[in-house]
Amino acid sequence: MNLRLPQRKALEIVARSQPREIYLVGGFVRDTLLGRESADIDLGVPGEPPKAMAIARRVANQHRWESLGYRVSPFSLDSVFGVARVVFTPLNEESQEKGFYLDVAVLGGDNIQTDLAQRDFTVNALALPLDKFLAADGTLPLEEVLETPGGKADLKGQIIRPIGEKNLQADPLRMLRGIRLRAQLSSKTSPWEFADGTLDLFKKHCTLINRSAAERVREELTKTWLAGDVAHSLQLLEECDLLMRLIPELKDDTHNSFRKTVNLIERLEGLITPTEFSEKNQGIAHPEKFIKGWSEMLADLEANGRERLGILYWATLLSNTANFCQEALTPTNEAEVAHKIMTRLRFSRETTVRVAAIVQHQAWIEELGQDFDLTSGKDVDKLAAYRFLRDTQPIQFELFVLSLVRYAVANSTNNLRGWEQHLALVDSLLRKYKGNAEERLIGKPRLIEGKQLTGLLNLNPGPLVGQLLRKINEAQAIGQIHTSEEALELANQLLEELKLLETAPSGD
Template sequence: MEEFLARLNQPLLKRIISLLPGDEPIYLVGGAIRDALLNRPNYDLDFVTPGNAMKLARQIGNQLGAAYFPLDTHRNVARLMLKPDDPLVVPGGCLARIDFSSFQGMDLVSDLQGRDFTMNALAVEVHNLQTLVDPLNGAADLVSKRLRTCSPLSMLNDPVRILRAVRFSVDLELNIHAETLKHIRQAVGKLPEVSAERLRDELFRILLQAHPSTSLRILDKLNALEHILPEIGVLKNIQQSPPHVMDVWEHTMDSLVRLENLVDVLAAEYDPDKVANLTMGLLALRLGRYREYLMNHFKIALNPDRPHRGLIILAGLYHDAGKLKTQTVDEKGKIRFINHEQIGSKAVEKRGKALKLSNLEIERLVKIVNHHVRPSLLSHTEELPSRKAIYRFFRDTGIAGVDICLLSLADILATYGPTLPQERWSRHLEVVRMMLSAWWEDRTGSIYPRPIINGDELMEALSLSPSPTVGYLLDGIREAQVAGDVHSREEAISLARTLYQEY
């Protein structure tokens, strides 16, 4: 119990307890208790009270200087958020949320019995942390590595808990109880009734796991994936010709594993254990210089609620989603998937809209999937890409080109598997290095050259009216600048005249 209390004794919790009134019962419940028992870090705090939780949350928020958000006025639920640089927040700004809610039931026990899993149906009274309230033996389930629902109706009442069950089982290495599996199978058909927003949020929590592919495989076994990402489960048993060594489904799952590893190697602090093999060693040697750039790249989220890592994993999941509808066999028996990237980009756009992602997130997903094969095509020949080719790539993709480069590395590793020739890997790494160098070390010279003539000047010089043709000519001038073929206004006009005649 002393160790348990020590794990709960974090500065933020102590500060909140000091502000809470002492004349009414208030309980810390759920994940903070569970993770303290497991000796795991937890930055989410959930409090319940028989009183007015929203009023209490506002009072505490005012004293903490925290932002206040009413989450559910009917159920009396509110959330507080502290600024990442607040001294009460753990280093790195990891605090997720502080929630206050009124009892969802007659008393504390009925509130706990209405929760999802027994390991989350735990509570301590904030002014008496030594007494653990555990009406469903959740602590014993944790010791036994068992995931068990609080009620036979838990899944039917809230089918999104299916995703939570899978995530917890993978994250905490728990065995899902047989009765809970039965309840999941009974409720899986009700997943379409879950709101898109809640489904999206639970899905991204899975995508942000250390091993999302494991959870996705379990969801598929439970027949849940077809209700969440229907374009993915259908990729099973779609065969591919060499150099592919797996069908489309297995290739997709392996691509996710490779992508997870790549991000861990390149977008995190250097860890020698992660580059202990030749393949990862070459990766770190060639691209390690961009570690800080990549770490900053992943810090820039297109939506504050969804880290960028989850988005690129989702893109990786859909990169070959177009292969179901594009599979053909040529006269030599080779299996082809012509334009699968275009079909896949439409699929991920449709799914992004269904999940209520933001327009920026959907745009990024579409670009990644639509252009994911381009780095591999550029590295498939003996010649390295020209400056024009790199310019065109980033002209079409922008910052999404960085994500595409990372995905292409995972894609080629999953394509060849153990048959990957070292020279093929080395050549692809060099192409990606050239691209990242252009983006981060020579963007002005390689991608966005200084304009030497603008649209109005070009229209005047060539007696043109405003039209898309002007944009085409300006792009041709920029491409020639990057290639070193145009250096002056006169040369730009001369080139534009030639391009216009050929247009």
């Protein structure tokens, strides 16, 4: 492996920190042996728990990291068991260099073999003395790698095997980690499999998963959605009864509702992954051929650690909860169920609200499409489109993609004309959201501000001013007014209409 200079410098500082042997462990060793890039480095050190944080501070303080273009921050992950992290963040956000972590953990037990025996899966129970790694210039000779029995063989055979049943019982979250690990390590041409009996063990101990902290479950599941091959992971979670234990709202005795949920996830993955789309949607036009700005929209969903993509996966997973219930659910009810699930998993309030909003408004685009016709050239009503774009801020992109997912699941893949029409519908809405100045309906400079209305019309600040601004913005969006004078005239007109309503005789 070609270590970057900051990585090598950090490891050299650690190697000088104590005479006793330090080990590269876990995922870093596994990924390096597999020829996979692994920016984050895991170290195991002998000693007492405070030792981990002491080494982390030494790494941060014994070099001028700014000279290498990094800001370095050490902090404790677990003071009881002795786990610390050093975060390396590029000073220049536009730099080609990537940030990375250096995790330092005190060995579990008296020696490295005892530590490895306490880990989750054999392919993660691998270690290499740090001094030998540095002496070999960052390469990993297989014969020098320490293992639990079978670790190297499982790595070669691409098998995920639990080290022991007791290890799963000690930390039930390891079952979720196994599902995620299979997805992360697999590729279309080189899939990984579980060792015989592994899924049976997961099912045997599925009730233990609720002992795991909700925050850890949340992080593990989100990483699983972002690891790829999501539909298969979802099926494995359901097969082991882990999904039902974590999200009982998705329990399905007939499997029909769950099958639809899997279909939704499959279509989503196909849309955002070009190779998946080609394989699963033969004969259907690619979205980028019909939707201007499709690639930019996906890039936005992929940005910032793929946070929005994770939100979209969660919303898609929870968009079908009505089919799991015995009683009919309105869109608002479905949103409430989604909100409850996200809250239970300790998501942030912002993420919870976004997922619930996506679930609530998932059918809005289909409703807008009732007045859209590609053949005749009839476009979406401008005012209706404006209200959709205004009221769904900031989840428009997620709703665009989910509407395509829903259409693909609900309609035959042979209906090419219908698919192209729905693509054109999304294209029309996306242009109204992010197109050029003539196409956009929202984001235009205001013609008049609230303070101007209160001053010119002798109004008190309050809801009435907000209502006037709302009507003015709508009129501007659909091209009814273009100047501040016209905006003021419309405000006067609206006030006169309100006065007439107030003075009109009642119907009694």
